[in-house]
Amino acid sequence: xxxxxxxxxxxxxxxxxxxxxxxxxxxxxxxxxxxxxxxxxxxxxxxxxxxxxxxxxxxxxxxxxxxxxxxxxxxxxxxxxxxxxxxxxxxxxxxxxxxxxxxxxxxxxxxxxxxxxxxxxxxxxxxxxxxxxxxxxxxxxxxxxxxxxxxxxxxxxxxxxxxxxxxxxxxxxxxxxxxxxxxxxxxxxxxxxxxxxxxxxxxxxxxxxxxxxxxxxxxxxxxxxxxxxxxxxxxxxxxxxxxxxxxxxxxxxxxxxxxxxxxxxxxxxxxxxxxxxxxxxxxxxxxxxxxxxxxxxxxxxxxxxxxxxxxxxxxxxxxxxxxxxxxxxxxxxxxxxxxxxxxxxxxxxxxxxxxxxxxxxxxxxxxxxx
Amino acid sequence: xxxxxxxxxxxxxxxxxxxxxxxxxxxxxxxxxxxxxxxxxxxxxxxxxxxxxxxxxxxxxxxxxxxxxxxxxxxxxxxxxxxxxxxxxxxxxxxxxxxxxxxxxxxxxxxxxxxxxxxxxxxxxxxxxxxxxxxxxxxxxxxxxxxxxxxxxxxxxxxxxxxxxxxxxxxxxxxxxxxxxxxxxxxxxxxxxxxxxxxxxxxxxxxxxxxxxxxxxxxxxxxxxxxxxxxxxxxxxxxxxxxxxxxxxxxxxxxxxxxxxxxxxxxxxxxxxxxxxxxxxxxxxxxxxxxxxxxx
Numbered sequence: 081x082x083x084x085x086x087x088x089x090x091x092x093x094x095x096x097x098x099x100x101x102x103x104x105x106x107x108x109x110x111x112x113x114x115x116x117x118x119x120x121x122x123x124x125x126x127x128x129x130x131x132x133x134x135x136x137x138x139x140x141x142x143x144x145x146x147x148x149x150x151x152x153x154x155x156x157x158x159x160x161x162x163x164x165x166x167x168x169x170x171x172x173x174x175x176x177x178x179x180x181x182x183x184x185x186x187x188x189x190x191x192x193x194x195x196x197x198x199x200x201x202x203x204x205x206x207x208x209x210x211x212x213x214x215x216x217x218x219x220x221x222x223x224x225x226x227x228x229x230x231x232x233x234x235x236x237x238x239x240x241x242x243x244x245x246x247x248x249x250x251x252x253x254x255x256x257x258x259x260x261x262x263x264x265x266x267x268x269x270x271x272x273x274x275x276x277x278x279x280x281x282x283x284x285x286x287x288x289x290x291x292x293x294x295x296x297x298x299x300x301x302x303x304x305x306x307x308x309x310x311x312x313x314x315x316x317x318x319x320x321x322x323x324x325x326x327x328x329x330x331x332x333x334x335x336x337x338x339x340x341x342x343x344x345x346x347x348x349x350x351x352x353x354x355x356x357x358x359x360x361x362x363x364x365x366x367x368x369x370x371x372x373x374x375x376x377x378x379x380x381x382x383x384x385x386x387x388x389x390x391x392x393x394x395x396x397x398x399x400x401x402x403x404x405x406x407x408x409x410x411x412x413x414x415x416x417x418x419x420x421x422x423x424x425x426x427x428x429x430x431x432x433x434x435x436x437x438x439x440x441x442x443x444x445x446x447x448x449x450x
Numbered sequence: 451x452x453x454x455x456x457x458x459x460x461x462x463x464x465x466x467x468x469x470x471x472x473x474x475x476x477x478x479x480x481x482x483x484x485x486x487x488x489x490x491x492x493x494x495x496x497x498x499x500x501x502x503x504x505x506x507x508x509x510x511x512x513x514x515x516x517x518x519x520x521x522x523x524x525x526x527x528x529x530x531x532x533x534x535x536x537x538x539x540x541x542x543x544x545x546x547x548x549x550x551x552x553x554x555x556x557x558x559x560x561x562x563x564x565x566x567x568x569x570x571x572x573x574x575x576x577x578x579x580x581x582x583x584x585x586x587x588x589x590x591x592x593x594x595x596x597x598x599x600x601x602x603x604x605x606x607x608x609x610x611x612x613x614x615x616x617x618x619x620x621x622x623x624x625x626x627x628x629x630x631x632x633x634x635x636x637x638x639x640x641x642x643x644x645x646x647x648x649x650x651x652x653x654x655x656x657x658x659x660x661x662x663x664x665x666x667x668x669x670x671x672x673x674x675x676x677x678x679x680x681x682x683x684x685x686x687x688x689x690x691x692x693x694x695x696x697x698x699x700x701x702x703x704x705x706x707x708x709x710x711x712x713x714x715x716x717x718x719x720x721x722x723x724x725x726x727x728x729x730x731x732x733x734x735x736x737x738x739x740x741x742x743x744x745x746x
Contacts, residue, residue: 150541204727207734211485211544212683215675216730219723230714352672356548363545405560412556419549424534427542 112277116270122389124269125341126382131276132337134377137361138287138370139330144359145368146296147323148303149205152355153217156224157194157328159350161335162243164190166345167234169244176241177233183246187336194332195325202321209306221352228347240346243339246275253340268343276337280374283333287370290326299323300368360419366431375430384411452582457705458698463589463654465697466596470651471674472681472689473603474644480620480684481640483540484532488547489648490671491554494663496520496649497656498558501567501663509570517649524645528638559665566664574658588657599650600690603643607686612639673700673719676726682739691737696722 116124136158143149169186170178181189198205201220208216228235235241245254245268253271290296298319302309310316339345361380365372388407391397397410426432475489486492500509500516507515527550535542568574576587607613619626619636627633648671655670656663673696681692703710704718713721735741 148541150544204730204734208730211540212679214544215485215679216726218672218675219726222720222723223727226714226716226720229716356552359545359548360552409556409560412552412559416549416552416556419552420531420546423542423546423549424531427535427539 113274116273121267121269124273126385128269128272128276128337128341129385130378130381131280132334132341133358133361133381134280134334134374135283135337136331136334137358137365137373137377138283139327139334140358141362141365141368141370141373142287142290142296142299142330143323143327145362145366146291146303147299147320149209149320149323150211150214150359151205151217151324151327152214152352152359153201153220153224154327154331154358155350155352155354156217156220157197157331158335158338158354159224159228159347160194160197160328161190161332162339162345162350163228163235163241163335164193164332165336165339166241166243170241171244173242175232176236178244183244184248186244187246190336191329191332194335195329198325198328199321201328202324205324206317206321218352218355221350221355225347225351228350235345235347238347240344243343243345245343246272246340248275272340276341279333279337283330284370284374287330287373291368291370295319295322360415362429363419364415364422364429366429369429369431372429372431380415383414384408387411453705456583456585457701459583459585459593460589460705461698461701462694463592463697464701465694466592467651467654467693468674468677468697469690469693470596470599470647470654471671472677472693473600473686474647474651475674475678476681476683476686476689477640477647478644479678480686481616482528482532482637483537483543484547485540485544486547486644487544488527488551488554489644489674490668491551491558492520492523492645493648493652493655493671494558494665494668495523495554496645497569497652497663497667498562498567500649500653501569501656504570509572512570513653516653517646520645520649521642522645524641524643525638528641533634533637555668558668562663562665564664566662568662569653569656571653571657576658586657586659588654588659592654596654599647616640669719673722676722679726679736680729682736684740685736685738688736688738695725699725 115127119127136154140151140154143151165183165186167177168179168181168189169183170176171180172178179186201217204216205213229238245252247253251271253275254268291299298309298314301312302314302316302319306316309319338349342349357380361376362373363376364379365374365376384407387394387397387410391407397405397407422429428435471489471493475486478484478486478489496516496519498516499519500512503515504512527547531546531550532543535546571588573587573591578585578587578590580590607616615626615631616636616639618629619631619633623633626636652667652671655667660667674693677692677696678689679692680695681688681690699721700718703713703721707715707718710717729737733739
């Protein structure tokens with residue numbers, strides 16, 4: 081009886097506490113949907129790159145943040161997605177071949193292809209633990225880069241190959257579409273914005289459900305105590321392999337989005353640096369957190385571009401080709417140092433910082449441990 | 451036949467250099483359980499100091515300076531950064547070295563750019579004729595000097611009190627601390643050693659026939675990672691074996707590029723990773739690594 085009244089009394093309060101969150105989310109959705117009408121293409125393009133990498137970061141945060149399996153091979157699977165899409169949807173031009181499939185089919189197949197590559201590597205990935213996998217997966221990046229340079233008919237070699245623009249049900253996501261909304265011409269960037277938003281939203285939801293549900297709990301248990309997980313009935317090798325396959329499929333989706341955003345695929349983009357970027361993103365944002373992965377990805381992607389755009393206004397930094405501190409190098413300094421500082425002070429990343437701040441504002445009895 | 455022999459000797463020489471890099475990496479791992487992802491940039495920083503100081507103070511002094519800088523960098527990394535992280539949190543420590551690597555690489559990229567600095571070593575540009583073989587002097591010196599270095603290191607580890615402390619803390623850190631071994635000192639020495647070994651290997655890597663110190667040295671040095679995995683990550687003997695395997699295979703593949711054209715151009719640079727994956731499929735903890743087991 082008293083329990084029931086207590087619950088009844090708590091329930092409206094819980095709703096009241098959630099209400100601002102829901103309102104905030106709704107406002108964010110409205111703003112994100114309206115942005116293409118107001119922002120110039122430069123900022124929208126940053127948004128596209130951020131969303132493309134955010135999807136990849138989500139995959140890595142499942143693999144490393146939840147399952148504790150470090151992968152430095154993420155760039156390889158992104159490359160599989162990019163080139164898979166470019167090859168499957170592209171046509172034959174010169175010495176570069178393509179299958180000419182409809183873009184949506186090509187995108188789905190490219191994602192599956194990345195998953196299959198992850199599955200092929202899983203005999204290695206499933207047996208190695210944590211850091212060991214990190215170094216072993218390093219090999220994938222180098223082998224992948226070698227393949228990209230040498231499988232000329234598929235990848236176009238050093239110069240790369242162009243990417244067929246996306247189309248869905250007759251609507252073309254490129255500058256050649258003559259659609260205009262409220263007087264704003266809807267070119268490639270504007271229309272891709274909505275496509276990317278939808279994909280990122282779905283990817284985030286799926287990641288969140290995986291992390292909060294049964295598989296996520298199994299992954300975390302396995303990360304913290306492998307023997308304990310095995311004793312609780314988690315099939316450790318299989319769980320490791322499936323985390324790896326899932327994260328490579330995320331990387332595959334990220335690869336397809338990257339291909340669409342760049343409209344060209346070049347091998348030098350997919351080097352070890354990209355893998356390390358992904359790692360930095362999820363660490364800065366907070367391991368194992370979906371929102372952290374998105375914020376981290378936006379930061380790491382936008383930092384060099386924004387720095388080089390405002391190079392003239394900033395001290396120390398100069399634009400490309402000038403004498404002085406190059407913007408891309410300056411960005412590397414900033415985020416490399418940030419990774420070190422985060423590890424020294426707040427290994428939980430941005431999410432843990434936000435959490436601590438929130439806890440401080442609450443009365444002591446309402447505080448929760450993360 | 452002569453050509454094959456030449457390739458083999460060159461491969462062994464490269465392999466010995468890899469062994470040096472890998473040894474530093476493995477010693478740090480054994481003593482502190484840190485996977486040092488910044489190891490390759492330690493190496494590049496060391497030789498960069500050598501190459502940039504060498505015109506003004508001569509090669510010998512510059513080499514000593516480079517060794518000192520890399521050793522100090524190792525010490526600073528351990529003292530200022532890693533000792534502040536929870537010792538049991540291996541992931542955090544490894545990630546910290548990744549962040550450090552990003553910063554160091556950015557700085558070296560800024561300084562080196564596309565340029566190639568000559569190393570100015572006295573053995574540069576000389577060639578030795580040994581019977582039918584024509585070999586760069588660097589190769590001969592490496593084959594003589596590196597085994598001496600490794601022998602000295604082994605003597606240090608087995609004969610001195612410091613070596614005993616080191617081995618004891620590797621075998622059982624808590625037990626060693628209980629009998630009065632200062633773990634902090636052991637891990638600091640391990641990091642200094644890593645810096646020294648990396649720079650020594652870097653001097654070999656940047657010597658003739660290589661054109662000098664450039665950013666590509668770092669990507670060469672990264673091949674020490676697969677060498678460590680092949681050998682088995684926590685075995686000093688394995689580090690040497692892994693280094694030799696990677697060196698010999700790399701040189702043999704690069705030397706027979708024409709008959710191996712189906713592997714594509716530049717296959718020599720990536721074949722180490724292929725060997726690593728094959729070894730991992732066969733033995734998940736490397737050739738000489740201790741098998742992981744857990745007591746319940």
